[in-house]
Amino acid sequence: MIDPVKYKNISSGFGVLLKEQGIRGLFRGWAPTLLGYSAQGACKYGIYEFFKKYYSDIVGPEYAAKYKTLIYLAGSASAEVIADVALCPFEAVKVRVQTQPGFGRGLSDGLPKFVRSEGALG
Template identity: 45%
Template structure:
């Protein structure tokens, strides 16, 4: 990763450029999604058992009181890895597809950018989906002694993920 320590500028559309975009995506997505994990934990548990908590704050307080402070970060590993991979794909592939589509069409405009973002998110979600599935299972159904069930149906939520994330990413 010579581009991280070099004094010379990164050449646009070079391998170092795409690596920098991918690393930027990891840094933009993994820590931010991990930071709000306590809210996600409460949301996921409420989806499985409505009425479990009266509010987000009450849910977090209940988890801390009954399970311990660190339990509000249940699913942290899967979240950090999954959203890191998604960010890597979203940022890196977007720049790649933007260049590739522009070159193939001979022009660059908003439609090219929309296509590039949709293509990037399509691939990024393939990387995210199994980790998101594991995170939800860890947060809602999997007791610690049943980890073998963690890897079942890891892509069952991929199509709904695409329907949510692809339009969102295109708008962004």
């Protein structure tokens, strides 16, 4: 839980963070963020192309041309679901590292601890 008295707004929050944790506090959780959003982006764009072709093949060339926008929308939505699932474990580790003192220093020690406590499927 964030203390609203301690963290009045974003600028005072940065000041408190810098005072208490130094510059390293600003970068806590950068590895899970980088890897998580990289996995999400790779899935989102790569899998979108797969689903776009898959759905077009299901409906056939005539309907694929006629309903191209809907097929692209369905492909995008399907890819987004998978991409978000790829992101979730990294985000969960990042949040724990940033908000639970002593949980871990980053991804290398936070992810194994997270898997031990939550299981591989969370």
